[in-house]
Amino acid sequence: MAFDDISDALAAIRNGECVVVVDDEQRENEGDLICAAQFATPEAINFMATEARGLICLAMEGQRLDELDLPLMVDRNTDANETAFTVSIDAGIEHGVTTGISAEDRAATIQVALNPATRPAELRRPGHIFPLRARPGGVLKRAGHTEAAVDLAQLAGLSPSGVICEIQNSDGSMARLPELRSYADRWGLKLISIADLIRYRLENERFVRRMAQAKMPSRFGTFQAVGYRNELDGSEHVALIKGEPNALREPVLVRMHSECLTGDAFGSLRCDCRPQLEAALRQIEAEGEGVVVYLRQEGRGIGLINKLKAYSLQEAGLDTVEANERLGFPADLRNYGVGAQILSDLGIHRLRLLTNNPRKIAGLGGYGLQVEERVPLVMDPGAHNADYLAAKREKLGHLFESESPCVVLALAVNVGPESWPTIRHEVEGIAQRHGFSLEALHEPRLLALWDRPQFVWKLVTDGVDAAPLLKSLAGLAATERVGLMRVPSERMALHPPQTLERVEHQLKELINLGSDGLVENGPSLLHWTRS
Known part of the structure; x- marks a missing residue:
């Protein structure tokens, strides 16, 4: 789908025209008609009412809404996208507004609300214009139409407020792509995506600043620790980098990890945060390149104290999602805009994401990053976190690997870490040519099976014979062991039974290996060495 350039959309906004703005398909997947609020004429309002057919809203900055004494419509926002409606308004009769519903009345109400001289008493409540409170930081903090409207007006050099209206088809259904492209073309409007607006701001603005950098040896390997400060709220974050910062080969292996003091530092067994963090560090160390972005988003964004309150509710029988909601929070408050800016600062735009959470994939995609592969983090449930993991799977949509037959491939090489990324790319290419796909794994018990090889993959076979692939790997000059x-x-692969004995062979035997059902027969544990 072809979108118009953001610069062209800004020119249209600056000229008083409307534009069509589309959000992410994983979010609302809708298009809104947006214009700068200062150009909201009766004609523009009538066009929205008759040709867009949605709810006409006024997106504004929080400071102006506070000046007008317009509180949020509800104390507890249960909307899936946390759209921040305030109480609705009409301008007072002293401004010539009568019923408030006509296009002329609604345009007048918008202009009265924009006027810096307007006082709260000049607005009637409720009314027919629905103000929306934009998040500070705009689409970099929340990838919604509210923030897009304010950002577009501000980037166009106008008053930071916009009028928005959802676009419906003539039958009342929501217009989606490619219908929105046809709609924009029919009316001569620019069509842009929020993802492109985010990308435009990330390319032209910086809210996350690199503050410090130091070498950090750890039990997982030596990393570069790069500290960042978010200038929007003062929070501090860190990126742990394996490899040369700003020179990592894309797609880069990335773990976007939210802070969990209780798990990461204290070893809490209520969650799987620490095992995921450690597995990510081990896997990145094994691959020789990658980044862990550590975000200060304790308790999926609700903070440490509220997290402990949630723990108390879980002890009373609630699950992790129900506990958050009982405290008045959404199931997941996290935002990945800061993480996206950190990756952008490191020159990373294409990544392989270590995650079980599809929301992270959609979230980072909404910030202009391309997630080319989801690399699963397979954790073994324990007595204390089985219910937690079940809630993440059933209520938050986390993806956990199914209990199907699992084939694991290990490779040890005789070259240094600087060559490991090249080896990985070469092996993945060989596997693809032989009809396989590889999913990287990293687990100490797996590594111990073959005396700590540099690479371990889950081999997705789809019934293909593994012998040709193994022959090709044996022929690589860098191959030391397979x-x-x-x-x-896969659970058994991560926790191999003690009865599974390793069968030793010479690497040269692979050259003459026939199609003997290596993958089909099992369980088995095979090992080939060069000498």
Whole structure:
């Protein structure tokens, strides 16, 4: 789908025209008609009412809404996208507004609300214009139409407020792409996406500043720790980088990890945060390149104290989602705009994301980053976190691997860490040519099976014979050892039974290996060495 350039849309906004703005398909997946509020004439309002057919709203900055004494419509916002409606308004009769519903009345109400001289008493409540409170930081903090309207007006050099209206088809259904492209073309309007607006701001503005950098040896390996400060709220974040910062080969292996003091530092067994963090660091170390972005978003964004309150509610029988909601919070308050800016600062735009959370994929995609692969983090449930993991799967949509037969491929090489990214790309290419796909794994018990090889992958076979692939790997000059394991499930692969004995072979035997059902027969644990 072809979108128009943001610069062209800004020119249209500056000229008093409307533009069509589309959000992410994982969010509302809708298009809104948006114009700068200062150009909201009766004709523009009538066009929105008759040709867009949605709810006409006024997006404004919080400071102006506070000056007008317009509180949020509800104390507890249960909208899926946390759209921040205030109480609705009409301008007073002293401004010539009568019923408030006509296009002329609604345009007048908007202009009265924009006027810096207007006082709260000049606005009647409720009314027919619905103000929306934009998040500070705009689309970099929330990828919504409210923030897009304010950003577009501000970037166009106008008053930071916009009028928005959802676009419906003539039958009352929501207009989606490609219908919105046809709609924009029919009316001669620019069509842009919020993702492109985010990308435009990320390319032209910086709210996250790099403050410090130091080498950090750890039990997982040596990383570069780069500290960042978010100038919007003063929060501090860190990126742990394996490899040369600003020179990482894309797509980069990335873990976007939200702070969990209780798990990461204290070893709480209520969650799987620490095992995920450690697995990510080990896997990045094994691959020789990658980044862990550590975001200060304790308790999925609700903070430490509220997280402890949620723990108390969980002890009373609620699950992790129900506890958050009982405290008045959405299930997940996290925002990935800061993480996206950190990756952008590091020159990363294409990534392989270590996650089980599809919301992270959609969230980062909304900030102009391309997630080319989801690399699963497979954790073993324990007695204290089984219910927590079940709630994440059933209510938050987290993706956990199914219990199907699992084949694991291990590779040890005789070259240094600087060559490991090249080796990984070469092996993945060889596997693809032989009809396989590889999913990186990293688990200490797996590594111990083959004396700590540099690479371990889950081999997605789809019934293809593994022998040709193994022959190709044996022929690589850098290959020192190759391992292959087949077990009934991925859980067993991560926790191999002690009865599974390793069968040793010479690497040269792979050259003459026939199609002997290596993958089909099992369980098995095979190992080939060069000498």
